Amino acid sequence: MTAPTLILPERSHAMASDLRAAVGVDKVKDDYATLTAYAVDASIYRMAPQAVVLVESEEDIAATVHYAVQRGIPLTPRAAGTNLTGSAIGSGIILDVSHLNQVLELNREERWARVQPGIVLAELNKQLARDKLLFGPDPSSGDMCKLGGMLANNSSGPHTLRYGAVKDNVAALRVCLQSGEWLDAKAYGLSDPNCTNLLKAHRPLCDLQLLLQENAALIAQRRPTVSKNSCGYNLFGLADGLARGCFDLPKLFVGSEGTLGLFSEATIRLVEQPRATLTALIHFHRLEDVGDAVPKLLELSPSALEVMDANTLNLIGRAKHGIPAEAAATLLVELDADDAGPDLRAQAERMTEICRRYRLTSDPVIAFDPEQREQLWKARKALYPTLYRFDPRKKPINFVDDVVVPAERISELIRYLEEFFAEQRVPVAIFGHIGNGNAHIIPLLDVNDQNDFQKMVQGYHEIHQTVLGRFGGSICGEHGDGRVRAGYVRTMFGPELYDLFVRVKQSFDPSGVLNPGIKISDRPFTDHIDYVRLSKPCATCAKCNAVCPIYDVFQSEDMSSRGWFEIVTDKNYSYLNSKRVVEACLNCKSCRTACPAGVDVSQLILDRRAEHPNKMAGVIFRFHAQSARFERFLKFIARYQPMWDRPLMRRLLDHLTKPFMRRLAETARLSPQLVLPRLARRHLRDRYPELILQAGQASRSPVAYFHGCAANYFDDGVGDAVIAVLRKHGVEPDLPPQRCSGTPIETYGHRALAKEGARVNLASLARYDKVVTGCASCTLMLKDYPTLFAGEPEQAAAQALAKRVTHISEFVSQSPVKPAMASSQPTRCKVAYHSSCHLRAAGVTKEPRAILRGLPGVEYVEMPDADRCAGGAGTYLVKDFETSQRIVERKRRAVEQSGAEVVATSCPACMIQLRTGLHGAAEVKHVAQLIQEAYEAADRS
Numbered sequence: 001m002t003a004p005t006l007i008l009p010e011r012s013h014a015m016a017s018d019l020r021a022a023v024g025v026d027k028v029k030d031d032y033a034t035l036t037a038y039a040v041d042a043s044i045y046r047m048a049p050q051a052v053v054l055v056e057s058e059e060d061i062a063a064t065v066h067y068a069v070q071r072g073i074p075l076t077p078r079a080a081g082t083n084l085t086g087s088a089i090g091s092g093i094i095l096d097v098s099h100l101n102q103v104l105e106l107n108r109e110e111r112w113a114r115v116q117p118g119i120v121l122a123e124l125n126k127q128l129a130r131d132k133l134l135f136g137p138d139p140s141s142g143d144m145c146k147l148g149g150m151l152a153n154n155s156s157g158p159h160t161l162r163y164g165a166v167k168d169n170v171a172a173l174r175v176c177l178q179s180g181e182w183l184d185a186k187a188y189g190l191s192d193p194n195c196t197n198l199l200k201a202h203r204p205l206c207d208l209q210l211l212l213q214e215n216a217a218l219i220a221q222r223r224p225t226v227s228k229n230s231c232g233y234n235l236f237g238l239a240d241g242l243a244r245g246c247f248d249l250p251k252l253f254v255g256s257e258g259t260l261g262l263f264s265e266a267t268i269r270l271v272e273q274p275r276a277t278l279t280a281l282i283h284f285h286r287l288e289d290v291g292d293a294v295p296k297l298l299e300l301s302p303s304a305l306e307v308m309d310a311n312t313l314n315l316i317g318r319a320k321h322g323i324p325a326e327a328a329a330t331l332l333v334e335l336d337a338d339d340a341g342p343d344l345r346a347q348a349e350r351m352t353e354i355c356r357r358y359r360l361t362s363d364p365v366i367a368f369d370p371e372q373r374e375q376l377w378k379a380r381k382a383l384y385p386t387l388y389r390f391d392p393r394k395k396p397i398n399f400v401d402d403v404v405v406p407a408e409r410i411s412e413l414i415r416y417l418e419e420f421f422a423e424q425r426v427p428v429a430i431f432g433h434i435g436n437g438n439a440h441i442i443p444l445l446d447v448n449d450q451n452d453f454q455k456m457v458q459g460y461h462e463i464h465q466t467v468l469g470r471f472g473g474s475i476c477g478e479h480g481d482g483r484v485r486a487g488y489v490r491t492m493f494g495p496e497l498y499d500l501f502v503r504v505k506q507s508f509d510p511s512g513v514l515n516p517g518i519k520i521s522d523r524p525f526t527d528h529i530d531y532v533r534l535s536k537p538c539a540t541c542a543k544c545n546a547v548c549p550i551y552d553v554f555q556s557e558d559m560s561s562r563g564w565f566e567i568v569t570d571k572n573y574s575y576l577n578s579k580r581v582v583e584a585c586l587n588c589k590s591c592r593t594a595c596p597a598g599v600d601v602s603q604l605i606l607d608r609r610a611e612h613p614n615k616m617a618g619v620i621f622r623f624h625a626q627s628a629r630f631e632r633f634l635k636f637i638a639r640y641q642p643m644w645d646r647p648l649m650r651r652l653l654d655h656l657t658k659p660f661m662r663r664l665a666e667t668a669r670l671s672p673q674l675v676l677p678r679l680a681r682r683h684l685r686d687r688y689p690e691l692i693l694q695a696g697q698a699s700r701s702p703v704a705y706f707h708g709c710a711a712n713y714f715d716d717g718v719g720d721a722v723i724a725v726l727r728k729h730g731v732e733p734d735l736p737p738q739r740c741s742g743t744p745i746e747t748y749g750h751r752a753l754a755k756e757g758a759r760v761n762l763a764s765l766a767r768y769d770k771v772v773t774g775c776a777s778c779t780l781m782l783k784d785y786p787t788l789f790a791g792e793p794e795q796a797a798a799q800a801l802a803k804r805v806t807h808i809s810e811f812v813s814q815s816p817v818k819p820a821m822a823s824s825q826p827t828r829c830k831v832a833y834h835s836s837c838h839l840r841a842a843g844v845t846k847e848p849r850a851i852l853r854g855l856p857g858v859e860y861v862e863m864p865d866a867d868r869c870a871g872g873a874g875t876y877l878v879k880d881f882e883t884s885q886r887i888v889e890r891k892r893r894a895v896e897q898s899g900a901e902v903v904a905t906s907c908p909a910c911m912i913q914l915r916t917g918l919h920g921a922a923e924v925k926h927v928a929q930l931i932q933e934a935y936e937a938a939d940r941s
């Protein structure tokens, strides 16, 4: 069945106005930036919508559905947009459920929870972990995907073997039907009066029951024989229900990809967290042995059984991951222990015993410890970054990505695929959940090249046909049909059963507005491929959204890292049509750290800002560049800080500075709630004249301390602590002349000015072996000078400097001197670490934690969300105080949860932000200050 032709209103703005009238002004967006951001998901397709509704209640959902049905406008539900099939994009209205993201009820004893569809899986499991519970299905996209999408796709992951797919873990759903009515979809006993009432009330349910009864034989005959299937509608699960005497409604809606109804909540079944886990890596010499070993390993009841073929191992780099050159395939096995199950050590022995029957390239590597287990998963997790970065033109293309065959025939499938792609001369990765016979096949192709395009079309048909014909398998195990497989659902099930699917669709969605083109469609899979995007570096995987603090707060694709990539690289981009979003980025660089494709969205945004530098910021930074005058001014206001930094005066100041602040940004203000640091009356450089070089004087030390602006101007003890720590390590640093490293200057678009200062720093720091920093942003900026001067004469000097920049925590960790330390307090103090974004981006994550763990009198606690942005981001807490406080809220909860008395960090802006946002929940200190305290305590003792 081809989706019915739907009518779009002539003017999309009319649609948005109608929707605003129906659900509220703030919940509807139809500006250029929003529509551009929502035109993609993680698939190969693009389709721009006409309007986006960010629903906040069931009433909003029903009103939007009602409007779409009345007007015949396509309506696409959407959660995180990480599906790989094009099922969360559409040409009409996108209904985003991300704001419905709460756990509504949790029953620990009975192990179930009522949850809204906008919650991210990782967030859900974090909340459940407090009760030692988890939601079993675990797609690899768990950091970013949301429950609504998982429900609609019947998602699963490596641990499906133990926990099943989503369909096995849902007890009930609240579904908004096309009629606008709400259905409590659970398993009703056929003799239950509620079931009778339901059938009377909802005609489609009545039709469905009849259809199932009349076609029981056909459904049984066409049932997939493999252990996993997400293709078509799950009439098989419903038929099983009827055989048990119940109308198991969740089975229909789970996996229906937004084509039959919209979910506002789900009651999900939970499992106990495993007591312990074993992970093993087994390298096979012969591919054929893998298929033979799988059924035997399955006897151990593993929770996960993953495979990587030889091509995949080559792609990720065997040497890098310690994978023997002769390995034809590698298996990753995981076994969980619960209270009742057998002992893991005994299981490990049985596994080794099984493996002895095969030619392995080395003994199985078995790990029990979480850190070592993580190491074993590293190779598997390295896959996506490798695929995304493989070639600037050849991209991983998901079009045969999710086939399922009988588990024992997986070697045969891999052999067939390897030969197929070798003949096509196409690099490919074949990996997946071998325990279920579910293989992910990701060829690397340049679809803009006619040759590669033909290979894709050929592969699509031949491989799917082979999986169905030769293997009796399924074309879809867990990713859904979407646009990519919709045209093949008929081939998979045959015309008679497909006809039943069509009847189900027509009965539940007679006007065809619910996600048209998905699952039930005759359109070729090549329609709507986003050729332009597939020539760009971003893979639209949304990993960056998972760490973007702005997305965390706004939960809207136009306010997200992935969305911003789309917007700033779009051919219709202009500063005017996108200023709202381009100015919202914090430049925290979290996206850059997370991106498997090596894309730096923050840099692209900075490039765009550089085209429109902020005038007011330019005035300030030019004044700042005149160090002597600027510092005199700062000292002057420092003198009167006790007067102007009082609550009443701060309110007045906020009021008086508003017109001036507005020229920095619409949202900028000097909020009275901002806990300002004490400005120094004597700057750091005044306090350490012995470390200052006179004009023309040669350097006295091999080590320079680049203190940056904050440590110089603030009287917060950080600069003193860094100098004291360096001295304890036998280093008397120079404080060479220096200008602002440039981070805030670039943030406001003044790249030329940032370069001017950077040139001064390059010259000044060139003669030192080591340049020690205390500030996270300075550390990163100095290391990033090669990018600032890319292709310019200064680049070589910038590269040389970048290698010598050392954060104080790195310096202490590497120092051969180990000064005595003691506790500065009579009792042990709980200390947590907030990992500043810029220091993470600079690659410094382990050293501060290791130092804190080693401090006497300190009980180090790793707090939740330690690696998430706190929202300070240089001057962002001035540029948009309200948003910055919404961001820090998560951090406040994390600190409280950890029970930390002190939060250590490495960034002056983070320190201000934490002091403001924690409301006294914990003391805030720089890592260097804690080190200094430990050294001084030892001196005293």
Ligand SMILES: Cc1cc2nc3c(=O)[nH]c(=O)nc-3n(C[C@H](O)[C@H](O)[C@H](O)COP(=O)(O)OP(=O)(O)OC[C@H]3O[C@@H](n4cnc5c(N)ncnc54)[C@H](O)[C@@H]3O)c2cc1C
Pocket (backbone or CB within 6 Å): 041, 042, 076, 077, 078, 079, 080, 081, 082, 083, 084, 087, 088, 097, 117, 138, 139, 140, 141, 144, 145, 146, 147, 148, 149, 150, 151, 152, 153, 154, 155, 156, 157, 158, 257, 258, 259, 261, 262, 263, 264, 384, 478, 479, 515, 518, 540, 541, 542
């Ligand atoms: C790197 C990467 C790895 C992945 N690994 C896996 C994996 O291991 N296993 C796996 O199964 N998948 C995997 N996926 C695919 C994808 O992440 C999953 O399908 C995921 O569950 C989709 O969730 P989402 O929140 O992104 O949904 P979206 O993409 O937003 O939507 C998916 C479908 O759900 C529908 N939908 C969303 N919310 C609702 C609602 N409230 N009511 C009705 N319909 C709704 C949409 O219309 C759409 O049809 C991966 C994707 C990526 C990018």
Ligand code: SF4
Pocket (backbone or CB within 6 Å): 537, 538, 539, 540, 541, 542, 543, 544, 545, 561, 562, 565, 591, 594, 595, 596, 597, 598, 599, 601
């Ligand atoms: S920028 Fe990187 S992390 Fe973000 S969507 Fe693109 S590829 Fe994924």
Ligand code: SF4
Pocket (backbone or CB within 6 Å): 544, 547, 548, 549, 550, 551, 560, 561, 564, 584, 585, 586, 587, 588, 589, 590, 591, 592, 601, 602
């Ligand atoms: S720099 Fe930070 S705020 Fe900006 S897009 Fe990246 S993660 Fe989001």
